[in-house]
Amino acid sequence: MMAQPIAASKEPEAATPALDVSGLSVEFPSRRGTLLAIDDVSMQIAPGEILGVVGESGAGKSITGLAVLGLLESPGRISGGAIHVGGRRVDTLSEKELTKVRGREMGAIFQDPLTALNPLFTVGKQLVETIRLHSGMSKEAANDRALALLQSVGIPAPRERLRQYPHQFSGGMRQRVVIALALAAGPRLIIADEPTTALDVSIQAQITALLRKLCDETGVGIMLVTHDMGVIAETADRVCVMYSGRVVESGPVAEVIHNPQHPYTKGLMAAIPSLHDRVETLAQIDGSMPRLNARPTGCAFHPRCPHAGPKCSAATPPLVSVGVTRSACWLQQGGTQ
Amino acid sequence: MLAFIIKRLANAVFVMLSVTFLAFVIFTAVGDPVDQMLNEQATQAQRDDLRERLGLDDPFLVQYAKFVGRAAQGDFGISFRNQQDVLTMIGERFPATFELVLVATLISLVVGVPMGVITAIRRQTWYAEAMQFTSIIGVSLPSFVVGIGLILVFSVWLGWFPAFGRGETVDLGWWTTGLLTPSGRMSIILPALSLSLFQITLVMRLVRAEMLEVLRSDFIKFARSRGIPARSIHFRHALRNCLMPVVTMTAMQIGGLIAFALVTETVFQWPGMGLLFIQAVTFVDVPIMAAYLCIVALIFVALNAIVDMTYAVIDPRLKGADA
Numbered sequence: 001m002m003a004q005p006i007a008a009s010k011e012p013e014a015a016t017p018a019l020d021v022s023g024l025s026v027e028f029p030s031r032r033g034t035l036l037a038i039d040d041v042s043m044q045i046a047p048g049e050i051l052g053v054v055g056e057s058g059a060g061k062s063i064t065g066l067a068v069l070g071l072l073e074s075p076g077r078i079s080g081g082a083i084h085v086g087g088r089r090v091d092t093l094s095e096k097e098l099t100k101v102r103g104r105e106m107g108a109i110f111q112d113p114l115t116a117l118n119p120l121f122t123v124g125k126q127l128v129e130t131i132r133l134h135s136g137m138s139k140e141a142a143n144d145r146a147l148a149l150l151q152s153v154g155i156p157a158p159r160e161r162l163r164q165y166p167h168q169f170s171g172g173m174r175q176r177v178v179i180a181l182a183l184a185a186g187p188r189l190i191i192a193d194e195p196t197t198a199l200d201v202s203i204q205a206q207i208t209a210l211l212r213k214l215c216d217e218t219g220v221g222i223m224l225v226t227h228d229m230g231v232i233a234e235t236a237d238r239v240c241v242m243y244s245g246r247v248v249e250s251g252p253v254a255e256v257i258h259n260p261q262h263p264y265t266k267g268l269m270a271a272i273p274s275l276h277d278r279v280e281t282l283a284q285i286d287g288s289m290p291r292l293n294a295r296p297t298g299c300a301f302h303p304r305c306p307h308a309g310p311k312c313s314a315a316t317p318p319l320v321s322v323g324v325t326r327s328a329c330w331l332q333q334g335g336t337q
Numbered sequence: 338m339l340a341f342i343i344k345r346l347a348n349a350v351f352v353m354l355s356v357t358f359l360a361f362v363i364f365t366a367v368g369d370p371v372d373q374m375l376n377e378q379a380t381q382a383q384r385d386d387l388r389e390r391l392g393l394d395d396p397f398l399v400q401y402a403k404f405v406g407r408a409a410q411g412d413f414g415i416s417f418r419n420q421q422d423v424l425t426m427i428g429e430r431f432p433a434t435f436e437l438v439l440v441a442t443l444i445s446l447v448v449g450v451p452m453g454v455i456t457a458i459r460r461q462t463w464y465a466e467a468m469q470f471t472s473i474i475g476v477s478l479p480s481f482v483v484g485i486g487l488i489l490v491f492s493v494w495l496g497w498f499p500a501f502g503r504g505e506t507v508d509l510g511w512w513t514t515g516l517l518t519p520s521g522r523m524s525i526i527l528p529a530l531s532l533s534l535f536q537i538t539l540v541m542r543l544v545r546a547e548m549l550e551v552l553r554s555d556f557i558k559f560a561r562s563r564g565i566p567a568r569s570i571h572f573r574h575a576l577r578n579c580l581m582p583v584v585t586m587t588a589m590q591i592g593g594l595i596a597f598a599l600v601t602e603t604v605f606q607w608p609g610m611g612l613l614f615i616q617a618v619t620f621v622d623v624p625i626m627a628a629y630l631c632i633v634a635l636i637f638v639a640l641n642a643i644v645d646m647t648y649a650v651i652d653p654r655l656k657g658a659d660a
C-alpha cells in the first residue's frame with residue numbers, strides 16, 4: 001500500500017456523507033426556563049440521496065434544518081452535537097465563515113415560493129448574483145449558467161424568463177426558480193422544508209419529481225421535510241420520523257412504510273388510507289403532540305400510545321437497530337413494564 | 338390605466354374644490370373687503386361702485402364660481418395691503434420656501450435613512466440605543482424651540498452661521514436662488530436643519546420599522562441561505578424593499594414641510610411664502626391668505642399624484658398591474 005497514513009484514514013470521497021448530524025440538540029432559552037426543541041437528533045444523508053423527514057407540526061423538523069444552515073433565530077442555539085456538511089464541520093463556524101459555506105456547500109428551499117424571491121430584482125439578477133458570489137465568474141458566464149439552470153429546472157423560454165420579475169411567474173414556476181437558486185453554486189446538500197405544501201396539488205408531484213431528478217443528476221443530497229407521507233413514499237430513499245424534538249424511527253422508506261416499528265409510525269401509516277391519498281395533517285392519531293414546556297417524562301409519545309407501560313413514563317427509550325430500521329421504543333427493547 | 342388616471346384626476350379636482358371653497362368662505366367671512374380697500378371718507382357711491390366691480394352683490398354660489406374660475410387662471414386678486422398682484426407676490430417668495438424645504442428634505446434623507454438602517458441592524462449596540470433615544474427628543478421638541486436653540490448656539494455663541502435672512506441671492510430670471518452664493522448656503526443651514534429635525538426622526542423610525550419587518554421576510558431568509566453577505570442583504574435586498582414607504586412619506590411630507598416652514602420662516606425671518614402668510618394674517622390680507630391656502634393645497638395634491646407614479650418606477654409589480 002502506497003497510501004500515506006492521513007489519506008488512508010480518510011474515507012473515500014464517495015462515502016463522505018452530504019450531511020452528518022450527530023447528537024444535535026437545540027434549545028430556546030426563555031424567561032421561564034430553557035425549552036429543548038431538538039434533543040439528541042442524528043441523521044445522515046449520502047450524496048444523491050433523499051432523506052424524508054416527517055412528523056407533526058412542531059416536531060422540530062424546521063428547526064433541525066435551520067440548525068444545519070446556521071440560520072437559527074436568536075435566542076435559539078445549538079446546545080450539543082455536531083453537524084458536518086460534505087465532511088466539514090459547520091456548527092462551530094463563525095457567521096462570516098458560514099456565509100461562505102451557505103449556498104456553496106448547502107442550500108435551502110423553503111415552503112412558500114411566493115415570498116421566497118426578492119420582488120424588486122429580476123430572476124436573472126438574483127441567479128447571477130448568487131452564481132458570481134460563489135464562483136467569481138464573469139457576468140456573461142454567470143448569465144449562461146443562469147440560463148442552463150433555468151433549463152434544468154424545466155422552465156420554458158428561459159432566456160425571456162431571466163429578464164422577468166418574480167411576480168410574473170406562477171407559484172409552481174417560482175418554486176422552480178427557487179430550486180434553481182438553491183442549486184446555483186452546486187451545493188452538496190439541500191434542505192427542502194415543505195417545498196410543496198404551499199403549492200396546488202396538481203403541481204406538487206411535478207416539483208417532487210424535479211427534486212428527484214436533480215438529486216439523481218447532480219448527486220446533491222436532499223433533506224426533504226414534509227408532513228406528507230405520500231410525498232415521502234414517492235420521492236425519498238430513507239425516512240426519519242420525528243416526534244417532539246427526537247427521532248423515533250428511521251430507515252429505508254419501503255421498510256418504514258410497510259413494517260413500521262414505533263407505535264407513532266404505525267399510527268402515521270394507519271392514518272393514510274392509501275399511500276396515494278395525501279393527508280394534510282397527522283391528526284388522525286388521538287391527542288396531539290405535547291408542547292415543549294409540557295413534555296411528558298420518559299417517551300414523549302407515551303400519553304398517546306396504546307402500548308404504553310410504566311417504563312415508558314420513567315425513561316426515554318434510545319434509538320436502536322431493529323432489522324434494517326432504527327426505532328426508539330421500549331417495545332422492542334425488553335418491553336414496557 | 339385610463340380609468341385609474343381619470344379616478345385620480347377626479348379625486349384631485351374634488352380636493353381642490355373643497356380647499357378653494359374653504360378659502361372662499363374664509364375670504365367672505367372675515368369681513369367686507371370694501372371696508373378694508375377704501376378709506377373711511379369714501380362715499381356710498383364709491384362703495385357701491387366697488388361692490389359692483391368686485392361682484393359682491395352676486396349670489397354666493399356665483400361669487401364662488403367666479404373665484405374658482407379666476408383662481409384656476411392664477412388670478413387671486415390684489416393684496417389689500419399694498420395693492421400688488423397676489424400671485425406675483427407669492428411667486429417671488431416661493432423659491433425661498435422651496436429651497437428651504439428641499440434642503441431640509443435632503444438632510445432628513447441623508448441622515449435619517451442610514452440612522453434607520455443602523456438602528457435596525459445593530460439593535461443591541463449603545464449607539465443604536467442612543468439614536469433611538471435622541472429621536473424621541475426629536476419628535477417631542479417643538480419646532481420653534483429647536484430653531485431658537487440652534488440660533489442661540491450656532492449664531493449667538495459660536496457665530497458660525499447667520500441668525501436670520503437668506504443671505505445673498507442670485508436672480509436667474511424665473512427663480513431667485515440662495516444656493517449659489519456662499520452667504521446663501523451658510524444662511525440656509527440652520528433653518529433647514531431646524532425644519533428637518535422632526536423629519537429626520539420620522540424617516541429614521543420609518544426605515545427602522547420597515548427594515549425590521551423586511552429582515553424577517555422569507556426572501557431575506559432565502560437570500561441568507563444562499564450565502565449572500567450581510568452587507569448586501571441589508572443595503573441591497575432589504576433597504577430597497579423599504580424605499581417605497583420612504584418615498585411616499587418623503588413626498589407627502591414635502592407638503593407638510595411647506596406648511597411647517599411657517600414656523601421656521603418666522604423664527605429665522607426667512608423671506609418665504611410662510612413669512613408672507615404670517616404677515617398677511619397680521620394685516621388680515623385675505624387674498625394672500627386664500628391664495629396661500631390654495632397653492633399649498635395644490636402642491637399637496639400634485640405630490641400625491643407624483644408619488645403614485647413614482648411607485649410604478651420603483652416597484653416592478655405595479656408597472657404591469659395597471660397597464
Ligand SMILES: Nc1ncnc2c1ncn2[C@@H]1O[C@H](COP(=O)(O)OP(=O)(O)O)[C@@H](O)[C@H]1O
Binds near residue numbers: 037062075
Ligand atoms: N423562536 C422560538 N422560540 C421558542 N420555541 C420555538 C421557536 N421556534 C420554534 N420553536 C419550537 O420548536 C419546536 C419545533 O418547531 P419546528 O421545527 O418549526 O416544527 P416543525 O416540525 O413543524 O417544522 C416547536 O415546538 C416550536 O414551538
Ligand SMILES: [Mg+2]
Binds near residue numbers: 058061062063
Ligand atoms: Mg416546519
